Amino acid sequence: MRLQWPALLAIPVSLLLAQPSGPLPPSGLRVEYLAEAVVDVPQPRFSWALNHTERGQKQSACQVMVSAEPGFEVVAWDSGRLASSQSTHVAYAGKPLESGRAYYWKVRYWDRDGKESPYSAVSRFDTGLFSASEWKGKFIGGANQLRKEFSLPGRPVRARAYIAGLGYHELRVNGRKVGDHVLDPGWTTYDKRVLYVVHDVTRYLQPGANAVGIVLGQGWYGSRAALLQLNIELEGGQRVEIVSDATWKTAQGPIVSDSIYDGETYDARLEAPGWDRPGFDDAAWKPASLVDAPKGVLSVQMMPPIRVVDNIVPLKMTSPRPGSYVYDMGQNFSGWVELRVRGPRGTQVKLRHAELLYDDGTLNVENLRTAKATDIYTLRGEGGEEVYQPRFTYHGFRYVELSGFPGAPKLDTIRGKVVHSAVKPAGGFASSKAILNQLQHNILWGVTSNLHSVPTDCNQRNERMGWMADAHLYAETAMLNFDMAAFYTNFLRSIRDIQGPDGTVTDTVPHKYGQRPADPAWGAAYPLIVWYVYQYQGDRRILEQHYEGVKAWTEYQRSRSQDGILSFSHYGDWVPIEPTPGDLVSTFYFYYSAHLTSRMAALLGKTADAEAYRTLAGQIREAFDKKFWRPEIQAYGNGSQTSQVLALYLGLVPPEKPRPVMGHLINDIVYGRNTHLTTGILGAKYVMELLARTGRSDLAYELATQTTYPSWGYMIEHGATTLWELWQEKTGPSMNSHNHPMFGSVGAWFYSALAGINLDPERPGYERIRIQPQPAGDLRWASGSLDTLRGPVVSSWRRTPGSFRLEAAIPVGSEAEIHLPIGNLSPVVVKESGRVVWKDNAYQPGAPGLTGARQTAGAVVFEAGSGAYVFEMTGAN
Ligand code: BGC
Secondary structure (H helix, E strand, C coil): CCCCCCCCCCCCHHHHCCCCCCEEEEEEEEECCECCEEECCCCCEEEEEEEECCCCCCEEEEEEEEECCCCCCCEEEECCCECCCCCCCEECCCCCCCCCCEEEEEEEEEECCCCECCCCCCEEEEECCCCHHHCCCCCEECCCEEEEEEEECCCEEEEEEEEEEECEEEEEECCEECCCECCECCCCCCCCEEEEEEEECHHHCCCEEEEEEEEEECCCCCCCEEEEEEEEEECCCCEEEEECCCCCEEECCCEEEEECCCEEEEEHHHCCCCCCCCCCCCCCCEECEECCCCCCEEEECCCCCEEEEEEECCCEEEEEECCEEEEEEEEEEEEEEEEEECCCCCCEEEEEEECEECCCCCEECHHHCCCCCEEEEECCCCCCCEEECCCCCCEEEEEEEEECCCCCCCHHHEEEEEEEECCCECEEEEECCHHHHHHHHHHHHHHHHCECCCECCCCCCCCCCCEHHHHHHCHHHHHHHECCHHHHHHHHHHHHHHCCCCCCCCCECCCCCCCCCCCHHHHCHHHHHHHHHHHHHCCHHHHHHHHHHHHHHHHHHHHHCECCECCCCCCCCCCCCCCCCHHHHHHHHHHHHHHHHHHHHHHCCCHHHHHHHHHHHHHHHHHHHHHHEECCCCEECCCCHHHHHHHHHCCCCCCCCCCCHHHHHHHHHHHHCCCCCCCCHHHHHHHHHHHHHCCCHHHHHHHHHCCCCCCHHHHHHCCCCCCCCCCCCCCCCCCCCCCCHHHHHHHHHHHHHHHCEEEECCECCCCEEEECCCCCCCCCEEEEEEEECCEEEEEEEEEECCEEEEEEEECCCCEEEEEEECCCCCCEEEEECCEEEEECCEECCCCCCEEEEEECCCEEEEEECCEEEEEEEEECC
């Protein structure tokens, strides 16, 4: 069964219905982007969305209250009435936050007219352990299960477990798994940083005898080690600390082997019931050993954990061979299956996973390369039903082969578990064109399948790396569909962690595959993702934190360049139909880095740097034209589409030398290739935005809805439920993943061009919004929504031969320009919620929230404050 993604996020009813007028309590409270945050930064930043019954409203002042008591008896920070319109990233400025505490906070605001809102609901955040000395335990290891019993001389009123269990861990207290995370903690460069997870375990503990257990898997660490600090407060104030040390006991559990790529082998006969409860006889267990700790600093995992986010019921089951049953889950995804089985003790049931089938219905695992993707379960066979899910592996698959099953399995013998970093859906896109909706579906599954604490390239073969180009190419698409800010904040820190003293970054982060230095198109993930987070979230701190790193990467590229040209390249415009010269691609990204370094410097007030990098960018631009312009073919580079797209996208064509580059590109796409792209992953991202920006959305639309090879539609017509790695349909042992999100860059264009939701780079974070739908081709309607930090942005339109109707929502505190495309309606009349607002080529004032309008070449453009609007444009046709 397929998941239904929300086509539209609901607009708060308060925005739509008439209510008692005035400012309503703020909602959507976040600390460092997270609704349930645990932070280890001294000045966490608070964000909230404003609500108001009137249009054109904003915050003129706010008051934030933070306390360690839910009733706010003692206040850690009372901001007082802060005269400020800022409702996102407001930095804590109270008494120093204490380590290992729970804090409560709430906020109210004053509107444009000085009217005060009620306080928001109270929200909570926790602090991690601020200093290394608060960790009293040691990293311990041994076999893959660790246990410790202890007694509490009173009732626990507050308990927090801080745990770093590498590679993966499961924490258990008194017989129960703690929390709902899986595959914790996130993957990092362990010698630089280890993430720990914080759990509220109060309700797992009891007065008297208690037991804590840890199950360990190899994960990305490749070995097993755990550090636990369990801080318990008893009624009456007594404190108890339980820590990992040599007094723990260890034994091998039923997980016989575990590997991310190969799968898990589980022998239920080896289970020791009660091992994670008090009173278990562990005489046969060995003492745990102190193990060499990874050298990295301990940091709180400040991003959404990996979770089982959904279940999938198989579509059908076939039996291509006696004793072998193949399930079609109907969807390529990341995770595993849950098995239900009854049978004799010692029976071995095998689950193999694959993306593809052969014609005879058996699994084709050739493209998994060496990944075995096989889970094996041995039954304990005590009569009852046995339910098994692996713990420390995950697979990328659509098909599952079940063999060794005692008896005849049924369709519900297995159930899919969808597993990925549990980022919240934030956006929705839908349109009147079925193939675009299917592509959106494939993009959503492609992106989420590849969020596994790092943005991965694929989810199935022996790879699943944080390949940096893949990461930046689908970052905007991811941010428009999911709440990605905390995830990318973490990833950027991981990039900084691997940066060398010479400024180099690596092809993959953490660095396992690929090279140092990264291909410039891969290393570009550093400046680009910093810039995207700044643009989409208005986050200045991310600029501050990474400016020096970004600058160092630009400087490294400069050190390798000659006369403005950067020649080294490992992959260039990867997996194209027609290749593009590597030095052209690298020089483009060298320019992009210099340009962004200059922009970031300017924003941070570093004027000398801003100037220096502007100059550098100018030199690269000149060099680019000089080196790559080929008069004999009147095109850049080798004439490939990507060569032209890159030159045009960042304006590398000298304005004083008009060159027919756009013409060359369009001719090649339309006539040379019969409306197909020949680009690799890089060109495919920028071409859509370039066409949208230059008034050629009609062509972009034809490309996006094309169904013959090569195209996104071709993948869909050939059964893709995610995005392929290659334009080609391949199924052999070569590199041909069927779940590779890098071509998903097109998803950002759905929002920006088709739905028309755009941010203003000068006032980022959706403080100012440009709603500018581009109704292309035979599209009759399109609808986009995005739940930003400031509140929901909506643009939803429908056209008929004589009308264009647009519903738009702008968050309180934001403003927008709203473009109504005239098309062939002329002369036009525009009504907003029934009132005439444009007539006789002139703005008709009076509608609440609107402050003006003008006519441009193709549109009537309204200036609007916050609120929900319904525009209806009609005209003679
Ligand atoms: C990965 C790509 C990656 C590339 C680098 C492949 O193996 O799957 O997505 O960017 O290598 O060339």
